[in-house]
Each structure stands twice: as C-alpha cells, then as structure tokens.
Amino acid sequence: MDQYILLYCTDGKGEVKIEEHTYSLKAGNFIVIPADKSHSYASDKNTPWTIYWAHFKGHLVKSLMRLLLKRQKSYKGLVQFNESRIKLFDEIYLNLERGYSNDNLVYVNMSFSHFLSSFIFDEKFNYSAKKDIVNPIDISIEFMQNNLHTTFTLEDIAKSINLSPSHFSTLFKDQTGFAPIKYFNHIKIQKACQYLQFTDLRIKEIAATLGIDDQYYFSRMFSKIMGGLHRITK
Numbered sequence: 458m459d460q461y462i463l464l465y466c467t468d469g470k471g472e473v474k475i476e477e478h479t480y481s482l483k484a485g486n487f488i489v490i491p492a493d494k495s496h497s498y499a500s501d502k503n504t505p506w507t508i509y510w511a512h513f514k515g516h517l518v519k520s521l522m523r524l525l526l527k528r529q530k531s532y533k534g535l536v537q538f539n540e541s542r543i544k545l546f547d548e549i550y551l552n553l554e555r556g557y558s559n560d561n562l563v564y565v566n567m568s569f570s571h572f573l574s575s576f577i578f579d580e581k582f583n584y585s586a587k588k589d590i591v592n593p594i595d596i597s598i599e600f601m602q603n604n605l606h607t608t609f610t611l612e613d614i615a616k617s618i619n620l621s622p623s624h625f626s627t628l629f630k631d632q633t634g635f636a637p638i639k640y641f642n643h644i645k646i647q648k649a650c651q652y653l654q655f656t657d658l659r660i661k662e663i664a665a666t667l668g669i670d671d672q673y674y675f676s677r678m679f680s681k682i683m684g685g686l687h688r689i690t691k
Contacts (some may be wrong), residue, residue: 460512462490469506473498488533537581593618609666
C-alpha cells in the first residue's frame, strides 16, 4: 500500500506491528505506519481502544514524516489531549461526507495538513490552552519584542527573567533552536521588513528605531539574516 496510516488513541489500549517491530498504544499515543510496510494492529481485548485513523499520501508527506522523525525520534509519539484536535478531525470527516467536489477536497486536504501538524508540533497546537502557564522563554521573547529599540546583552535578557545567562541560553536554544541574541536580531530584522514595506522611513532611521546606530552594520546584519535575497534601497 502506497499510503501512510495515522492511528491516534484517545482511550483504552492496543498494539501495532510494523514489520518486526511491535508498539503498544494507550490514550494519548499516536503512530504513523509508513507506506509500503507490512503491518497489523488490534485493540486490547480487556481494554479496547478508541482510535481516530486516516490513510493519506501526497508529495509533501515524505517531508512531513522526516520532520516528525526529527522531532519525535520515532513513528510513535505522545500528545496532550486537546478537544480542538478532535473537532478538526470531525470537521474533515463531515466535509468528506458532503461529497467530493473540488472545493471540499481542497479544504479537506488543507485541513488535514493542519491536523498532521498538531501531532508534529503538539506544544504549538496546545499553546493557547497553556497560555496561563508561565514559561520563562515566552516571557523573554515578549521582553525582546517590547524592547526592539534597545541593544541588549545575553546577561541583560537573562536577568529580566531571573535566570543565569548559561541556563537561560540553554533553555532558549532548546525551545527555539536559536541562541537568544541571534533570535533577538532576527525579530529586529522582521520588524525592519515591516518598516521597509509599510513606511517611508529611511535606512538610517529604521536602524536607529531598532537601537542600531551604525546603518552600515545594520545593512550587513539585514543581508546576512535575509540570506542576501533582499536589497535595501531606501
């Protein structure tokens, strides 16, 4: 079979076999069975599972599965229960029941990409539900965003959330993939792009607004971060 299969268990338990490997699934677990792999799966007789499943394929799937393996280290993972994920699946199913018109199929395909991403990026899918939980890295990013006009050191940002620079740097990179100052520079350049697109500010003025006195240094930083694909012409 040239299709991938996603199984998501929300209650009970069961077992999935993919070639010579056996995986136990319980509430919260999901697994993706790769295309063209011999497999079988069954619910536990004493504690039968409740699962949501889907067969899928497409030219983007291999890239998504590489991303899943990079983040989960396995085709099996664990996600927090989120009612929004179930509602999204139900919406996909209900739209398919309405027929296979082009509009329906396009909408379902786009929605299913979102559904898959909820497993790959569980922490982002659950962000709104966890927004009342204090995350020091989120606080530090908000601190950066509110102070784009300022130049900070690593020590300055770490101090704002009462962490040591080394501990803060490690946590920040684990959660974002970037060193703190590099991330700070990235969001400065993101803001610079908005100024270039939507205002008449000149380069020197934009640099000063972002706490950078040397417009030539700013231009070099812009080119480095944007990959040399953009020229600053103002």
